[in-house]
Amino acid sequence: MGKSSKDKRDAYYRLAKEEGWRARSAYKLLQLDEEFGLFEGVTRVVDLCAAPGxxxxxxxxxxxxxEKFSRAGWEEKQKETKQYVLGHAFQEDLAGTKEGGNLKSQEEERKTRESVRIVSIDLQPMSPLEGVTTLRADITHPSTIPLLLKALDPDTFDPKVTSACHPVDLVISDGAPDVTGLHDLDIYVQSQLLWAALNLALCVLKPGGKFVAKIFRGKDVDLLFAQLKIMFCTVRVAKPRSSRASSVEAFVVCVGFHPPHRFSASLDNPLGARAQLPSDEQTANEKTKPSRKVRDDGAIELDLDSDEEDEHDVEEGRGRWIAPFLACGDLSAYDSDATYHLPKDRISLDPVQPPTAPPYKRALEMRKLAGGAYGKTKGQECQGPT
Ligand SMILES: C[S@@+](CC[C@H](N)C(=O)[O-])C[C@H]1O[C@@H](n2cnc3c(N)ncnc32)[C@H](O)[C@@H]1O
Incomplete structure (x- = not known):
């Protein structure tokens, strides 16, 4: 498929080039933010599987x-237009409003922006971005955690400590393996990436923090939701409008990180490899062991746990649990599965930042050597890869 044809078939691919985004995935994160307010109060973020960025x-x-996008961007533009048209009167008008009161916080906003820390990790190299520290590493490997902790706090990093001294507000992961087309295998490999992302997130998230990750909706995905529900107050599954309806892709949006009592995250002993959460036996012992209190009159009071807590556990995700599903991005957004007609004289743009060393680079080189997708045309010698 040529660039121009892809422009017609994929509105977000075209829009990304027009609006300067490195990939169409940008719209997925923007639409998720629009729905869930992901960036509210956030200054420290880790972006996993981040290339091309x-x-x-x-x-x-x-x-x-x-900068402001989506609805916030539209509101900002409206304000600017009003300011341009009304001039001085606008300032006077604004002074008496809530928005006017907010003007004083612009200085605070600037200070907050200066304290922002973003660390991005990918197997592939990534071109630099303002205010972003990039690491080339494998998120499934335990050696990545000290690298990440050092990148987050270069001045206070202690190699003996396995969790962040200044934890982060948000961990996002758009990790995807090179798909093979064998659905079960792809879903399995993708779930391993998600698992690695979650384990990394557990080491760096602060209580109340958020975790957003790409999932492939496979057969047993509800089990995953139940597991996430142990760690987060709210777990939702969202499908942004820019994600094709035909793809199994969706995103888990987990808010309110609250690890279970006595849980300590570590990549040497990741969740899932060995028992990390208190075992059922331990929990049962704790529950059946009544607390004793000797009253003034000499009587002993035993405090027995009620069964209510067990029911609560099931509700809270120790059993199977289905996460609420939300389609996000309103109907005014482009439909990612539709083909749009474009003006005849329209010039197709080049991608903003093609991946510097994608895994398919070698395959493309080999195909070029062999004369393109359909081999050498008549009269040309076909040179296969050596
Ligand atoms: C869909 S792309 C991410 C796109 C990115 N969110 C963006 O907006 O540009 C998936 C990325 O996952 C990365 N990836 C896959 N396995 C990885 C791993 N084990 N460690 C780090 N990155 C990985 C790939 O290199 C690829 O760049």
């Missing part, structure tokens, strides 16, 4: 540069 670009433009 459109999500990091969103973080940089919103958190570091203070």
């Amino acid at each position: 459109s999500w990091s670009q969103v973080l940089s433009r919103v958190l570091v540069k203070g």
Whole structure:
């Protein structure tokens, strides 16, 4: 498929080039933010599986540069237009309003923006972005955690400590393996990436923090939701409008990180590999062991746990639990599965930042050597790869 044809078939691919995003995925994060207010009060973020970097670009433009998109962007533009038309009268008008009161906080906003820390990780190299520290590493490997902790706090990093001294507000992961087309295998490999992302997030998230990650909706995905529900107050599954309806892709949006009592995150002993959460036996012992209190009159009071807590546990996700599903991005947004007619004289743009060393680079080189997708044309010698 040529660039121009892809422009017609994929509105978000075209829009990304027009609006300067490195990949169409930027719209997925923007639409998720529009729905869930992901960036509210956020100054420290980790972006996992970040190359070519459109999500990091969103973080940089919103958190570091203070740009506004979607509804907030529209409101900002309205304000600017009003200011332009009304001039001085606008300032006077504004002074008496709530918005006017907010003017004083612009200085605070600037200070907050200066304190923003964003660390992005990918197997592939990533071109630099303002305010973003990039690491080339494998998120499934335990050696990545000290690298990440050092990048987050270069001045206070202690190699003996396995969790962040200044934890982060948000961890996002758009991780995807090179798909093989074998659905079960792809879903399995993707779930391993998600698992690695979650384990990394557990080491760096602060209580109340948020975790957003790409999932492939497979057969047993509800089990995953139940597991996430143990760690977060709210777990939702969202499908942004820019994510094709035909794809199994969706995103888990987990808010309110609250690890279970006595849980300590570590990549040497990741969740899932060995028992990390208090075992059922331990929990049962704790529950059946009544607390004793000797009253003034000499009587002994035993405090027995009620069964209510068990029911609560099931509700809270120790059993199977289905996460609420939300389609986000309103109907005014482009439909990612539709083909749009474009003007005849329209010039197709080049991608903003093609991946510097994608895994398919070698395959493309080999195909070029062999004369393109359909081999050498008549009269040309076919040179296969050696
Ligand atoms: C869909 S792309 C991410 C797009 C990115 N969010 C953006 O907006 O530009 C998936 C990325 O996952 C990365 N990835 C896959 N396995 C990884 C791993 N084990 N460690 C780090 N990155 C990985 C790939 O290199 C690829 O760049």
